[in-house]
Amino acid sequence: MVIFLQNMVNALQWGSFYALIALGYSMVYSILMLFNFAHGDIFMVGAYIGFGVSIGLLALSSSGALPMPNWLILVMTILFSMFLTSFVGMIVERVGYRPLRNAPRASAAITGLMIGIILETGNLILMGARRVSFPSLIETATYNVGGVFVTNKKIMIVLVSLLLTLALHQFVRRTKWGMAMRAMAFDFAVVPLMGVPLNTVIALTFAIGSALAAAAGILFGIAYPVLDPYMGILFGWKAFVAAILGGRGSILGATLAGFLLGFTEIFVAMIFPSTLRDLIAYSIILLILTFRPHGFFGEPYSARLRL
Amino acid sequence: MASTTTFRTFRAGWSRVPLIGWLFGALLAVTLERLVGGPLALAVGLPKIPALFGLDIMLKKPLLIPNAVLYVLLVYGLPMGIATRAGIAPANRLAARLFRLPIVVTTVVYIGFLYAIFHVWAEVNDYRALVLKLTLIAIMFTLSLNVINGYMGEFSCSHPGFMALGAYCASVFSLGLFVDTRFFGTALLPPALGPFLFPVALVLGGLLAAAGALIVAVPSFRTRGDYLAIISLAFLFIVKSLIENLEYVRGPRGLSGQPDWANLPTVFLWTVACIWSINNFVRSTIGKALNAVRDNELAASAMTVNTRRTKIVAFLFSAFWAGIAGGLFAHVLRYVNPSTFGIQNLAEVLAMVYFGGLNSVYGSIVGAVSISLLGEALRPLEIFKWIIIPLLLILVMIFRPTGLIAFKDLDVTSLLRPKQNPGGEV
Numbered sequence: 001m002v003i004f005l006q007n008m009v010n011a012l013q014w015g016s017f018y019a020l021i022a023l024g025y026s027m028v029y030s031i032l033m034l035f036n037f038a039h040g041d042i043f044m045v046g047a048y049i050g051f052g053v054s055i056g057l058l059a060l061s062s063s064g065a066l067p068m069p070n071w072l073i074l075v076m077t078i079l080f081s082m083f084l085t086s087f088v089g090m091i092v093e094r095v096g097y098r099p100l101r102n103a104p105r106a107s108a109a110i111t112g113l114m115i116g117i118i119l120e121t122g123n124l125i126l127m128g129a130r131r132v133s134f135p136s137l138i139e140t141a142t143y144n145v146g147g148v149f150v151t152n153k154k155i156m157i158v159l160v161s162l163l164l165t166l167a168l169h170q171f172v173r174r175t176k177w178g179m180a181m182r183a184m185a186f187d188f189a190v191v192p193l194m195g196v197p198l199n200t201v202i203a204l205t206f207a208i209g210s211a212l213a214a215a216a217g218i219l220f221g222i223a224y225p226v227l228d229p230y231m232g233i234l235f236g237w238k239a240f241v242a243a244i245l246g247g248r249g250s251i252l253g254a255t256l257a258g259f260l261l262g263f264t265e266i267f268v269a270m271i272f273p274s275t276l277r278d279l280i281a282y283s284i285i286l287l288i289l290t291f292r293p294h295g296f297f298g299e300p301y302s303a304r305l306r307l
Numbered sequence: 308m309a310s311t312t313t314f315r316t317f318r319a320g321w322s323r324v325p326l327i328g329w330l331f332g333a334l335l336a337v338t339l340e341r342l343v344g345g346p347l348a349l350a351v352g353l354p355k356i357p358a359l360f361g362l363d364i365m366l367k368k369p370l371l372i373p374n375a376v377l378y379v380l381l382v383y384g385l386p387m388g389i390a391t392r393a394g395i396a397p398a399n400r401l402a403a404r405l406f407r408l409p410i411v412v413t414t415v416v417y418i419g420f421l422y423a424i425f426h427v428w429a430e431v432n433d434y435r436a437l438v439l440k441l442t443l444i445a446i447m448f449t450l451s452l453n454v455i456n457g458y459m460g461e462f463s464c465s466h467p468g469f470m471a472l473g474a475y476c477a478s479v480f481s482l483g484l485f486v487d488t489r490f491f492g493t494a495l496l497p498p499a500l501g502p503f504l505f506p507v508a509l510v511l512g513g514l515l516a517a518a519g520a521l522i523v524a525v526p527s528f529r530t531r532g533d534y535l536a537i538i539s540l541a542f543l544f545i546v547k548s549l550i551e552n553l554e555y556v557r558g559p560r561g562l563s564g565q566p567d568w569a570n571l572p573t574v575f576l577w578t579v580a581c582i583w584s585i586n587n588f589v590r591s592t593i594g595k596a597l598n599a600v601r602d603n604e605l606a607a608s609a610m611t612v613n614t615r616r617t618k619i620v621a622f623l624f625s626a627f628w629a630g631i632a633g634g635l636f637a638h639v640l641r642y643v644n645p646s647t648f649g650i651q652n653l654a655e656v657l658a659m660v661y662f663g664g665l666n667s668v669y670g671s672i673v674g675a676v677s678i679s680l681l682g683e684a685l686r687p688l689e690i691f692k693w694i695i696i697p698l699l700l701i702l703v704m705i706f707r708p709t710g711l712i713a714f715k716d717l718d719v720t721s722l723l724r725p726k727q728n729p730g731g732e733v
Contacts, residue, residue, distance in 0.1 A: 035533065096701065103708030106462055110661045111704045113654050114697035121693040233650055237540065244537045279548035282541040286522070289538050293530035 002147040007270045008263075013154045013223060015262025016161035019255045020216035021239035022246065023168060024089075024209030026254035029243065030185040031205055034105045037112030038092050039213060040236010041119040044229065045088050046214025047134070047221050048123060050081040054135050054218075074137045078160070078218050082211035089210025090203045097206075098199070116236070123229040131228045134221030157219045164215055165255050168208065172251065177204060241285060245295050253297030261285075323726040324391045327405065328398030330420040332387035337427040340382045344431065351378050358434050362684035402725035413723055422575055429571055436571055438683055440639045443578040444632050445675040449659040450585045450668065451628035456657075457665035457713075458589050459621050460601030461531065464653055465523050465539035466629050468546035471648035472519050473512035473630025474637035475550060478562045480508040481638070486566060490557055498566070505568045509577070509634040516630025517623040519546065524622035528615050531604070543653065550645040561644025562637070569638035577635060581628050586668050586717050588624060597621050598666070658700050664710030668717040674710065 021043050028036045036042075054077040061068045068076075096111040141152045172178035180201050183191045192198040220235075221227060242261045246253025261281070268280045289295075324332075340347075344356045352374045357364045360383070361375030391398070405413045429436040448470060455463040483491040485501040496504075519542070526538045551559045588594050596617045599607035608614045637643045655678070663674020678696065685692035703711065 099705040100708060103704070106456065106665075107661065107704045107708040109462065110657060111701045113657065114700045114704075117654060117697045118694055121690055121697075124690055125694075237650065241537055241541065244533055275552050276548070278544050279552060282544045282548070286526075286538060286541045286545065289530070289534055289541070290526045293526065293534050295534070 003270070005146075005148045007266050009148060009150055009154060011263040011266035012158045012259070013262075014266055015259035016158050017216050017220055017235065017258075018239050018242050018261050019258025020161050020164065020212050020219075021235060022242040022254040022258040023165065023251060024213050025240055025243035026246065026251060027168075027181075027205050027209045030250075031181060031188065031202060032097070032101075033188075034097070034108050035112070035240060035243070036092070036097070036206070036209070037109055037236075037240075038096065038116040038119060039112075039209065040232035040234075040239065041116040042085065042088055042092065042210045042232070043213040043217045043220075043235055043239075044227075044232030045119055045123065045217075046081060046085040046210070047217030047227050047231070048127065048132075049084050049088075049214060050077055050218035050221055051132060051134055051227060053077045053080050053084070054137060058135055058137075070137050074222075077137070078215055081218055082214045085214030085217075086207035086211040089206040089213075092210075093203055093206040098202075116232070120229045120232070127229070131226050134218075134225035134227060136225060137222065153222055157223060160215065160219060164212060165251070168212070169251055171208075177201070181205060241282075245285060245288065247295035247297030250295075250297040253295060257296060320392055321388075323395055323399070325398050325402040325724075325726045326417065326722055327402045327420070328391045328394055329387075330417065330424065331394060331398060332391040333383075333424045334420065334427070335390050336383045336386045337424055339386055341427050341430060344382060347381060348378060351381070353378055356431055358432060359438065359680060359683055362680070363686070366685065366687040399725045402723070406723055406725060410720065410723075414719060417723065418579055422572070425575060426571065437639070438679070440569065440571060440574045441636075442676055442679040443574050444636050444639065445656075445659060445679050446672055447578055447581040447628055447632040447635070448656055449663065449671040449675040450581060451625045451632065452656055452660050453663075453665065453667070453671045454585060454589065454597075454621055454625040454628075456660055457667065457670075458594060458597045458601065459618070461527065462533075462536040463523070463539045463625075464536055465520075465542040465546075466625075466656060467648040467652040468539075468543040469516040469519060469626040469629035470633035470636065470652075471546055471550060471643075471645065472516040473509075473633030474643045474648075475512075475556055475562070475633075476515040476630070477508040477512035477634030478565050478637045478643055479556060480511055481505070481566055481568070482562060482564065486564060488564060501566055502568050505573065505638075509631050512634035513627040513630035516626040516633065520622040520626030521619075524619045527618050527622070543648075547645050547648060559645060561642060561647075563642040565638045565641045565643075567638075567641065569635050574635055574639065577631060581631065582668065582672070582717075585624075585628065586719075589668070590716065593617060593620060658696070661710050662700055662703055664707075664713035664715070667710075667712050667715045669715050670710050670712040673712055 021039065024039050024042070025035055028034070028039075054073060057068070057073045057076060060066050061073060092112075092115055096115045097108055100108045100111060138153065138156075143150050143152070172181060180191075180196045181204075183194075183196065184198070184201055220231075238261060239258065242257040243254050244257075245261070246255070246257030264281045264284055265277055269277045272280060340356065348354070348356045353364065353371060357375055357378060361379045364375045365372050405416055408416075425439060429439050448466065451469075452463065452466045455461050455466075479491070481501065482488055484496050484504070485494050485498045487493045523535075523539050523542050527535050530538070550556060556562060589597070596607065596612045599610065599612050600614050600617055604614055633648075659674040659678045660671060661674070662678055663672070664670025681696060681699075682692065685695055688695070707713070
């Protein structure tokens with residue numbers, strides 16, 4: 001039981017990365033009906049931007065010019081990196097997706113993949129091949145709750161990701177821009193005729209998705225403080241799987257499926273040898289999709305979906 | 308404007324050169340290079356014969372670019388230009404005579420010529436032979452993916468998985484039966500028998516890949532598009548992870564020491580067989596049914612197309628050739644490990660398919676050759692190569708979203724036709 005609970009805690013943390021990244025996929029999908037394949041690499045870029053920002057803030061703080069406590073640095077790192085990374089997302093949209101809006105979707109998928117490769121390689125050129133380690137901004141404190149070890153970092157990671165998901169939900173439900181997004185997801189052709197600025201809404205969608213990916217990147221850096229330029233590939237593809245599994249374009253579905261994927265991976269590793277993790281996790285996904293081909297919350301396959 | 312017209316009139320001089328003329332010209336050029344290439348390279352100031360049309364030298368030593376261009380012009384451009392131009396009349400006569408023969412015989416003659424060119428060209432050094440073999444394998448792999456992504460209109464991510472299945476099955480066959488290894492024990496059959504049973508190894512690999520394709524094909528009855536992409540992606544992860552965990556095939560360390568059976572003629576013949584069978588497949592009734600399923604599945608099934616059968620045949624067929632390509636790949640490099648068949652490989656082959664053009668055999672050949680050669684040529688740039696190739700591909704996607712040569716049939720008869728009546732009138 002204790003082992004189970006311990007793994008539950010780990011799975012919550014692991015799943016929150018997937019959930020945050022999957023949200024970005026899902027949001028873009030709901031409007032453009034295509035998956036932003038560069039998203040995993042935006043997650044990586046976000047982590048690196050977070051690394052740069054936190055190093056800068058730490059230097060600023062320790063030089064005495066602007067003394068700040070470490071938790072404030074962390075908060076500012078997250079906010080500032082989210083802001084910066086959202087521009088990366090908008091640039092990706094402008095370069096890779098906007099020119100191809102009327103092209104077949106597979107072509108847009110290819111540009112996304114290629115932009116991802118460019119981001120990885122560009123990072124490799126800028127930062128070199130060595131891995132960088134994320135600065136430890138908060139002291140790890142471990143609490144023992146009835147035999148289950150919980151660190152303050154884990155609590156913070158899960159809380160921040162849930163908070164961001166909730167904020168996104170509120171944004172989409174309550175604000176005018178969120179309403180524009182929902183309307184556009186409902187009908188991509190007519191809503192722009194009603195005076196909703198198409199390009200702005202799409203750019204905003206990419207910006208929000210990228211900001212969430214950046215948050216995931218920083219949280220990942222806090223939990224596993226080693227960054228390398230290819231870390232986004234596997235995470236990106238797995239979160240993509242989660243986004244599909246949740247049902248395309250569903251915020252709730254993407255979050256749940258992200259956590260579910262995290263749980264599956266952690267619990268498979270708990271029961272079986274950890275090398276079998278991918279094998280079993282993906283076999284489960286294959287089975288789910290075979291019997292429920294449109295995910296948990298998606299609409300069933302119909303001829304209406306354009307390809 | 309004036310320069311375009313000059314170029315047009317210049318090019319018009321060669322517009323009536325039939326294919327056989329070009330083949331003769333190319334054969335002449337490569338023979339010439341084989342005979343006098345070394346001294347000529349020294350004469351124009353190059354250290355040795357440039358391996359890939361001078362592309363490899365240009366980026367390593369930019370100062371030698373004029374020399375390399377001069378060499379290429381002297382060795383390939385000039386002989387080919389003169390020989391083809393001068394030989395228009397006899398070449399057309401020959402083409403007409405060949406054209407009257409049964410189409411099979413004609414094609415065999417042409418393919419023999421093509422092989423002779425490759426053979427002489429690749430004899431110059433081992434690097435050329437390796438690049439040529441890998442390019443031919445890339446053509447097979449790209450074609451097999453184009454059947455699904457182009458002709459059937461799905462987004463399959465599973466082809467590296469099929470290739471891995473083929474590579475491992477063929478490797479286990481050849482290593483287990485014909486080679487003394489620590490992990491499979493002593494050879495069961497005399498190694499002299501090996502090359503004759505190599506096709507069996509490849510076909511077994513192809514069949515295993517086709518069997519694996521059932522896992523992707525069956526869900527494709529109920530779902531399309533993104534969900535199928537995920538299913539195929541999950542398949543890729545599963546295959547890779549399975550191989551990594553199978554101690555029988557040495558897990559992540561990979562298999563090495565495959566016998567050296569995949570020589571140039573073998574790879575060439577298999578590639579020809581692949582192009583021939585895929586070209587016939589996509590031009591057959593079932594190929595047209597495949598296009599119908601892509602464009603509108605409901606309408607296709609209303610027009611009596613058996614969509615399930617079509618999909619499953621396409622998947623099995625495509626996976627079979629991917630498996631063959633994998634088996635050849637393993638025997639060319641004589642080493643495979645599971646990480647070869649990952650996302651990176653997927654991105655590469657997708658790049659080849661979409662660069663060349665969807666729904667087109669020509670396109671796949673062009674895409675595979677150009678991305679392979681570009682990859683080799685940009686090798687001196689090291690990591691910057693992975694900025695230039697993606698950028699190029701993005702540009703192609705923006706200006707030609709379906710690829711360079713999309714939706715074009717490969718019509719062998721029109722290729723082989725003489726460009727001029729044998730009587731001589733224009």
